[in-house]
Amino acid sequence: MTDFANYNKRILLVEDDIELASLIEDFLSRYGFEVNTVNNGTDAVRQVAELHPDLVILDVMLPGMNGMEVCKTIRAFYSGYILMQTALDDDVDQMKGLEIGADDYVIKQVKPHLLLSRIYALLRRSERKLSHANATEGTGAPAANTSFFSNTLVCGPLTVDVSNRSVVLNQVPVETTTAEFELLVLLASTVGQVVSRDEILQKIRGFEYDGLDRSIDRRISRLRQKLVLEDGKELIKTVRGIGYQLCVYTD
Structure with a gap:
């Protein structure tokens, strides 16, 4: 299993069950x-601002400001990354969490080791993005129809700046969540190519597509709505039965 000990990774644990929080922290x-632990939503917001943790483990049910409110705030x-914990196996809660910015x-x-695996999967995204940035810098070998300038992906009217996590479409800033931004970086770095759900899950979430997970579809849907040209053309296309493609229109 991956060892992040040498990277001094800091986690903020937001959990109101004192006994459970102590077990997870240990x-x-x-x-x-x-690991820093807080037991309510208000303190969580303050601690995130002060500590800038690499990852936040955020319980949904919290006193005062609940986990959804904390996530949105x-x-x-x-x-950084937000891993939400919910006591209910409820698709609505899970969808809402992803929509407001949870990863x-x-x-x-x-189970503790499953939690650890999910944490590692999220933190590996940072390692892969850093490796990708280092590998592409100065190589002169960008993906087809994509230009790289200081870790910036330029796909026609769309500009994705990896270094400052910004997106601009036709000179207009586009707001994205962390999950949406990472998905867009993947699509922009393979512009014109079809990327399968399995490849997206492998690269972004660290495990294979099981035929049931719909979180990628929901993220694609939200991202597609944000990337529409003035004439109504959508930059993200679904290739039925295969995956998704970022298109660049030249007309």
Whole structure:
């Protein structure tokens, strides 16, 4: 299993069950993580702003400001990863969490090593993005129809700046969640090519498509609505039965 101990990764655990929070903190600390714990939503927002953790484990049911409210609030200034915990195996809660900026979710009480695997899967995204940026810088070998300038992907009217996590379409800024941005980076780096659901899940979430997970479809749908040209053309196309494609229109 991947070891992030040498990277000094900091996790903010937001959990109002004191006993459970202590167990999770002790477990993750054994794997080299620096864990800070808070027990309510209001303190969580303040701690995210002060600590800038690499990852936030966020319970949905919290006193005062609930987890959904916390997630939406911190997304205005926090670009790290959010792993939500919900006590209910409820698609509505899971969909809402993803829509407002969560990167992944687990069902309580999650087994410790499964929680650890989800954390590693999220943190590996940062490692892959850094490796990709280093590999492409100065190589002169961008993907087809894509231009790289200081880790910037330029796809026709669309510009995706990886370094400052910004998206501009026809000179107009486009707001995206962390999950949507990472999905867009993947599509923009393979512009014109069809990317399968399995490849997206492997590269973004770290596991294979099981034929049931619809989170990628929902993210694609939200992202597609944000990337529409003035004439109504959508930049993201669905290739039925295969996957998704970012298109660049030259006319």
